[in-house]
Amino acid sequence: MSEAESGVKTHDTASTLVVVGSIALDTVSTPSAVDHKGLGGSATYFSASAGLLCRPQIIAVLGEDFDRSQLDFLSARGVDLSYVKTVHGKTFQWQGTYGEELGEATTLRTDLNVFADFEPQLDESQKECDFLFLANIIPQLQLKVVEQAHAKFVAADTMNLWINTENATLRKVLSKIDLLVLNEAEAQLLSGAKTIVDSAKAIQAMGPQTVVIKRGAYGAFMLHEREIFACPAYPTQNIVDPTGCGDTFAGGLMGTLARHGRVDDATLREGMVVGTALASFTIEGYSLDGLKAANIAKLRERYACLEALTRFGKFDM
């Protein structure tokens, strides 16, 4: 599909965006399907999302069993795959299941395979990248990457496992990044606070000036310096599989910052809404199917829907 057909404008931003994360083979069970097998991985969802907005570069590793033609849609979207290495062994595999509510996944199996020895190395140009996203990998690796890089803006994701088992290293990572994105339960676990504002402020005090808290069907919340922003979820009624929504959201957020080449409250808010809209495509299908169907024209429609969903007038009493 050409850019004109897809509604994607040419995006030759001067800003570079690098994501370090996983490309995986997922097996997912939901109430409507058992053991759906497909492409997955944090870097895959992130770059499929950000690739609509800028030209992200992935640093990841694949096993010899991986058919690289599965990533052709990413190349077509403008994603730079030249740093995705294939090494001896099998590709990272994840298996998870969702209950009736389609909330958090329960992990049934994680086969790290080639990901176990993943040692991301940035080349000289990547070290000087403008925007760097550390997807949810073990904090030791996140720390190694962030210590190599001199990026202008570094964001990271994390999870309850690392908060519980790698807290000291995670804290070191937090002291070196600009933005942390995590879900609400993780934010409470990390901060020990109860309300979302208190959680965000406590995490901000650990390092990142911007804290983004994902609330699933309730949207997303941001504390940036002293500004707070709340974005509702896109009201899709076609909920199939939430796998990858968080990475899709982060891709939309970071892709927006890279597209504009700046980080300020207004651009972060736009990025939160773009991320929310793009995540709504991901949830509408298994694997990358929903997000593959997204393009700029459809993103524009959902952005406008989120505008209509949240607008209200002045109080003039």
Place this chain on the structure above:
Amino acid sequence: MSEAESGVKTHDTASTLVVVGSIALDTVSTPSAVDHKGLGGSATYFSASAGLLCRPQIIAVLGEDFDRSQLDFLSARGVDLSYVKTVHGKTFQWQGTYGEELGEATTLRTDLNVFADFEPQLDESQKECDFLFLANIIPQLQLKVVEQAHAKFVAADTMNLWINTENATLRKVLSKIDLLVLNEAEAQLLSGAKTIVDSAKAIQAMGPQTVVIKRGAYGAFMLHEREIFACPAYPTQNIVDPTGCGDTFAGGLMGTLARHGRVDDATLREGMVVGTALASFTIEGYSLDGLKAANIAKLRERYACLEALTRFGKFDM
């Protein structure tokens, strides 16, 4: 306190607002206090909230044990108490407790007392009122009131107990009202739907053209005809006691409609935000203490905060 001191402007709206509900003596336990005794009741919170915006009239019943000077602040706020009857017996009492999360209350004791024989009768002027709110009372009573009235706009609240035990009567009420307000778990129980949009649409099909779903710390959602609106909660960090927040919210919403004397999407949205802002005062204290501290100047500040919390710019790609 004079109107000038309280920041309340004179409100001589032509529209009349009548609320039928309870005035109660509550005993509440939270993680920070045991058995706090104070004024409560759905009509009390509703009218204390709406009274900032218009001149609501309460239909309720008290026992001889009730010290009516407790309601002086309502009169000062412009609430018409002339239809609050005192009858032989004791006042309605409710006792509830909240867990660490300060979410839904667990009811420990309900002594209906004089409320058991409450048979609200509307006089001729009340039958022709513009706006009527049926607080959360047994659907048989709601039905008797709505069948007496020829109000231009009728709204009602309900709860899981009535959805489970009085479903057929509740359905009759729904077929006769314009707006239903209920919380998210109740909306799912009533509709059998999973997503909030599906829940609201299913309830709309039962009668009310407007369905408002309260989501606690996640804000409130509205389906009005074919328009949807999402309002985040006010980000207060001073959470003391959520008792009465739902009735306060409904009072702000209905008070706004009565103040403007019209029901349209823009006015409903303004009412949702006003209700959200006023509920944030209620949660900051026990009993009516938080809401008593509210005035129009403070409401204006919180409304502006909710504007700042939700605003974002255009997507220009």
